[in-house]
Each structure stands twice: as structure tokens, then as C-alpha cells.
Amino acid sequence: MLIYLDNCCYNRPYDNQSYVSIFIESQAKLFIQEQIKKGKIELVTSYVLFYENSQNPFEIRKNTIENFASEYETVYVSKEKHENVIGLAEKMEKTGIKHKDACHIACAILANCDFFITTDYRLLKYKTDLIKIINPTDFIKELEAE
Numbered sequence: 001m002l003i004y005l006d007n008c009c010y011n012r013p014y015d016n017q018s019y020v021s022i023f024i025e026s027q028a029k030l031f032i033q034e035q036i037k038k039g040k041i042e043l044v045t046s047y048v049l050f051y052e053n054s055q056n057p058f059e060i061r062k063n064t065i066e067n068f069a070s071e072y073e074t075v076y077v078s079k080e081k082h083e084n085v086i087g088l089a090e091k092m093e094k095t096g097i098k099h100k101d102a103c104h105i106a107c108a109i110l111a112n113c114d115f116f117i118t119t120d121y122r123l124l125k126y127k128t129d130l131i132k133i134i135n136p137t138d139f140i141k142e143l144e145a146e
Contacts, residue, residue, distance in 0.1 A: 002075065004044045004108035005032070006101070006118045007052045009136060010065045014058070025119050028136035032117065035143070036072050045069045046077035046107035048085065052100060077107040084110055097126055105131065115139055 013026040035041045049069060056062035088106035093099055101123050108116040109130045116133045118124060124135055
């Protein structure tokens with residue numbers, strides 16, 4: 001099973017954990033990472049993810065995310081796919097998806113991911129037949145149902 005975690009998903013454990021929903025999503029995201037480490041789930045990363053992460057002003061967070069993604073990626077969508085990414089992203093942007101988010105989803109689609117995992121509530125409303133967009137908590141429910 002191939003999954004793509006967007007940047008907000010990687011950063012969820014660093015958000016304010018006093019909100020129960022954020023805490024639960026953080027725990028789910030950390031569980032997903034453990035499944036990746038154990039080889040039960042395959043991780044897809046991209047040049048878009050690494051670029052966005054490079055903009056993180058918090059050095060420790062930025063390095064932690066980069067190190068995990070680099071070490072455990074199974075598939076990497078490189079900048080060589082940029083024109084394909086932009087082509088797909090432009091179609092999504094016409095529906096109101098922000099450019100950066102559309103590029104992440106496009107990378108996941110091009111890598112044939114089964115799931116695009118995000119904690120962006122606005123992005124979770126976007127529906128496409130090309131990939132299942134889901135939050136970490138619901139993804140765990142999908143795993144348990146298998």
C-alpha cells in the first residue's frame with residue numbers, strides 16, 4: 001500500500017495538543033510512521049514535499065521531517081515530473097484547491113498512491129476518483145478494516 005503524507009500531516013504532532021482532535025490525529029500520524037518503519041506501509045515523497053519542508057522556520061522540526069521522509073521513502077517523485085505535476089495541479093486549482101496542495105496531490109497521483117493523507121480540513125473536502133484523500137485517524141480505521 002502506497003501513501004503520501006502532506007506537510008501539514010508531518011507537522012501535526014507539533015501543533016497544540018490541548019485540542020482532542022489534534023491530539024488524536026497526531027497519535028494516528030505517529031502510528032502510521034511506525035507502520036512505515038516496520039515496512040507495512042510504503043511511503044511516497046516528492047520534491048514538492050521537500051521544498052515546502054525546507055521553508056519550515058523551526059530547524060528541529062524541519063530536520064526531523066526531512067530525515068524521516070528521506071530514510072523511509074519507497075517512491076520519490078522528482079522534479080523531472082514537474083510538468084506532469086503542474087498539468088494535474090492546474091486542473092485541481094480550477095476547483096479551488098491551492099497551488100501547493102494541488103501539487104502534493106498531483107505527486108501522489110503520479111506515484112499511484114492508494115491514499116493521500118492530510119490534516120488540512122479544507123483539503124479533505126476535495127473529492128477525486130484518482131486518489132482517496134483522508135485524514136490520519138480515518139486512515140487507521142481503513143487499515144483496521146482490512
